[in-house]
Amino acid sequence: GSTIGMLGAGQLGRMTALAAARLGYRTHVYAPDAAGSPAAQVCAATTVAGWDDLDALERFARSVDAVTLEWENVPVATVEHLRRFTTVNPGPDILSVAQDRIAEKSFVNRLGIATAPWRAADSADDVARAVTEIGPRCVLKSTRLGYDGKGQARLDAGRDGGAAAAAAAAAWAAIGGGKPGVAGIVEGFVTFACEVSVIVARGADGQTVAYPAVENRHKDGILDVTIAPAGVSAETAAEADRIARTIAEALDLVGVLAVEMFVTAGGAVLVNEMAPRPHNSGHWTMDACASCQFEQLVRAVCGLPLGSVERVADAEMTNLIGDDVLRWPELLAEPGARLHLYGKAEARPGRKMGHVNRLFPRR
């Protein structure tokens, strides 16, 4: 049997390893925090001090048949080193784009795909200037390493009035502005009708499949519920699909890519961000599609034909965040509810502990 090497050891790695096992593959995760992690409970694991141990990386690369990742912020230098010994997908060029919001938006805009208006900001003055240029309501984000809405601060010049400069300074400080390596991006605030995402899988031969656009509802910056398919018009769904495929193609992706988008009341589709890996908004595919997103990743990186994305049911995925997971006995007892727990010991607030899929007859 062949072994997939997985960089990162969280729940996405765990669910990929479970899908891999179903197809007869072993998985070996490699991460600084692998010991006791969700993924290490279901497959082999190597725990390392950091991502920069060249000897450990070489040993890992030589012990597996192909490497993929469940976290897009693995240092590019790590992936470049691994590539001297084995194939790694998605590769360093894709990670460079996905790790930095400025690179990401520039890449998307160059393809003629719309985003919110944005400006790079390297100081509180830059933030204040961007708000006057873009419009009163903006979001300042750190360009790198944010997730679940962390590293973001909202700005509203209308609300802040004459104190706009102070508000910009406060926002800049809130995202860690001024600390080494911290850069910012100011985005216009999009008053969206809904948020959608499309997950694309693409093989080394260029074969591409995409799941239908789904609607994502957030609570406190964290994904709460995904509704599949999204209740948007056929035109909007087709546009979201086209955008996601265009990006996957332009990235020359091998693997799985999630593209998060805003849909405005007028029907415009704007890209928010992307992740070159399985995505929380694709967990519904585990119970509602012929092949799930994790199986597609395995197929793509192992050179197998991609699976069918056929939706056998409509679905609603609800995340179990923090103490939500304490409801597991009730969810287990609920007829038809499909419970997925990640094996995390501590239910810290804001932590993704599991999810539940509920299926409905196709509309």
Ligand code: ATP
């Ligand atoms: P994720 O956990 O999805 O990786 P993240 O921390 O990378 O999240 P974003 O996806 O950029 O952050 O933002 C989180 C949420 O905040 C979005 O899903 C959306 O609801 C809201 N948001 C972000 N940017 C904007 C914007 N420009 N206009 C309006 N809402 C926004």
Ligand code: MG
């Ligand atoms: Mg993100």
Ligand code: MG
């Ligand atoms: Mg997001």
